[in-house]
Amino acid sequence: MRKIRLFFIVCLIIISAHISVNAAEYKDVLRVGLSYGGSAKATASFSSNADIDIYNVNTEEYIATIDPGTTFTLNAREAMVQCDYFESVTDVVRIESTDTIFYNGKEYRGAFEVRNNGDLLRVINIVKMDDYLASLLGKEMSASWPIEALKAQAVCARNYAITIGGKHSSYGFDICAEQHCQVYGGVSSEAVSTRRAVRETQGVVVTYEDEIVPLYYFSCDGGYTENSEDVWTAALGYLRGKKDIYENPQYATRYNWSVTFTKEQIEDILYKKNKSVGELLDVVIEEKSENNGVIKLTFIGTEGETSITKSSVRSYFNLYSNTFTIERHKNEAEEEETAYPTLNVLTGSGISEIEKPSYVLSSNGLYEISYDAEEEEKIEEGFDSYTLNGHGWGHLVGMSQWGAYSMAVEGYSYKDILNFYFTDIEIAQNVVVEEEDKTEFVTDNEVEIEEPTEEELDAEAESEEFEETENDGNDDIQWSDTGL
Numbered sequence: 001m002r003k004i005r006l007f008f009i010v011c012l013i014i015i016s017a018h019i020s021v022n023a024a025e026y027k028d029v030l031r032v033g034l035s036y037g038g039s040a041k042a043t044a045s046f047s048s049n050a051d052i053d054i055y056n057v058n059t060e061e062y063i064a065t066i067d068p069g070t071t072f073t074l075n076a077r078e079a080m081v082q083c084d085y086f087e088s089v090t091d092v093v094r095i096e097s098t099d100t101i102f103y104n105g106k107e108y109r110g111a112f113e114v115r116n117n118g119d120l121l122r123v124i125n126i127v128k129m130d131d132y133l134a135s136l137l138g139k140e141m142s143a144s145w146p147i148e149a150l151k152a153q154a155v156c157a158r159n160y161a162i163t164i165g166g167k168h169s170s171y172g173f174d175i176c177a178e179q180h181c182q183v184y185g186g187v188s189s190e191a192v193s194t195r196r197a198v199r200e201t202q203g204v205v206v207t208y209e210d211e212i213v214p215l216y217y218f219s220c221d222g223g224y225t226e227n228s229e230d231v232w233t234a235a236l237g238y239l240r241g242k243k244d245i246y247e248n249p250q251y252a253t254r255y256n257w258s259v260t261f262t263k264e265q266i267e268d269i270l271y272k273k274n275k276s277v278g279e280l281l282d283v284v285i286e287e288k289s290e291n292n293g294v295i296k297l298t299f300i301g302t303e304g305e306t307s308i309t310k311s312s313v314r315s316y317f318n319l320y321s322n323t324f325t326i327e328r329h330k331n332e333a334e335e336e337e338t339a340y341p342t343l344n345v346l347t348g349s350g351i352s353e354i355e356k357p358s359y360v361l362s363s364n365g366l367y368e369i370s371y372d373a374e375e376e377e378k379i380e381e382g383f384d385s386y387t388l389n390g391h392g393w394g395h396l397v398g399m400s401q402w403g404a405y406s407m408a409v410e411g412y413s414y415k416d417i418l419n420f421y422f423t424d425i426e427i428a429q430n431v432v433v434e435e436e437d438k439t440e441f442v443t444d445n446e447v448e449i450e451e452p453t454e455e456e457l458d459a460e461a462e463s464e465e466f467e468e469t470e471n472d473g474n475d476d477i478q479w480s481d482t483g484l
């Protein structure tokens with residue numbers, strides 16, 4: 001047992017004797033950045049249905065108590081956090097209540113820390129891991145999804161939250177609440193089912209080679225997942241691409257997709273990225289991964305050629321995934337004039353048009369009208385538009401959320417799901433967190449939550465309309481910067 005900075009003691013009881021998890025790795029409380037950097041504002045309002053106590057974070061001294069039901073506004077002013085309800089004494093305050101706290105009208109569990117940073121307020125929600133996860137599941141999946149899929153997602157998100165440290169350390173928190181990290185929405189996205197999924201996977205972490213590892217996920221793979229090195233850089237043994245025999249196209253969104261770009265649209269995108277090739281003549285997939293993802297895409301133009309690789313392909317063209325084939329088109333009128341010149345031969349019954357592949361007998365012998373010759377001519381002229389026919393939504397590394405949904409519908413457990421999408425992992429149901437000291441801030445303010453019955457769960461699943469979000473799991477272009 002050892003003390004960690006958040007004043008919790010983490011005690012590991014090894015149930016699976018061969019799995020060893022470093023206690024210091026485990027996090028029971030997360031600091032979630034709600035407002036920072038570009039999203040920071042000069043004011044922030046708070047209220048609660050119980051007393052709110054305000055503390056000076058620097059000195060740990062008590063500052064004030066705000067009555068239940070009173071909304072108060074914090075202002076960033078003169079390098080301090082100021083408020084009409086108390087004397088300003090510090091640049092950073094902590095806000096606690098025994099009930100949930102409303103920040104700008106939105107309800108959250110846990111405590112808040114508000115800091116004046118350049119006369120803008122950085123707002124951090126300090127929340128228990130399980131409360132964080134119960135909210136996240138309603139955002140990253142949907143409360144109406146099968147329970148085993150929600151449980152697989154809970155484990156992925158816990159692993160990720162534990163291992164992500166450093167991505168936002170310069171801002172003083174562990175993880176942001178947006179798609180850049182994982183989507184978290186406070187109390188409003190919790191449900192009976194998401195609470196149950198968290199409870200039934202409490203303390204479960206996934207290890208690979210005895211380390212807790214980040215478990216990546218995405219919406220839909222369209223048939224194949226990808227190797228980590230084919231999407232990012234590092235080849236990680238637990239992130240191996242594979243044929244997905246479970247993901248069901250009937251459920252999955254964007255299992256197949258198609259998008260068409262005109263030549264001008266592509267020229268415009270390349271120009272804006274300082275990669276202009278003049279007039280665009282052709283777009284060629286130069287390199288593919290073993291699981292069909294486009295690794296290198298080359299653009300050929302009148303002034304040269306340029307290539308983009310991996311995640312740039314998705315981000316430049318705002319594609320659902322990197323897995324696609326290209327159909328090249330010429331406008332019909334032009335095709336008749338230039339791409340497919342008509343050849344005629346004189347036959348016994350008059351002049352007749354010949355079809356390819358064909359040969360004509362000329363004075364020099366048999367002459368082949370070759371496909372390649374036509375192709376070269378088309379490339380010289382250039383194509384007018386390109387249709388990308390693709391599969392999947394996201395970076396396709398790790399767990400497919402729609403695949404997890406499909407497996408859960410088929411009766412597989414969350415462990416089956418994790419073991420399918422991640423290679424050579426161990427699932428350690430062995431991390432027990434004990435509170436020894438009272439924390440310096442109140443996070444244990446959740447209202448009483450009753451155990452749900454199966455009937456309640458079914459009713460909830462029926463009543464909830466599944467909202468398809470743009471959420472791509474952990475996917476975001478920033479993921480290419482995570483050191484993988």
Ligand SMILES: [Zn+2]
Binds near residue numbers: 168175180181
């Ligand atoms: Zn983030």
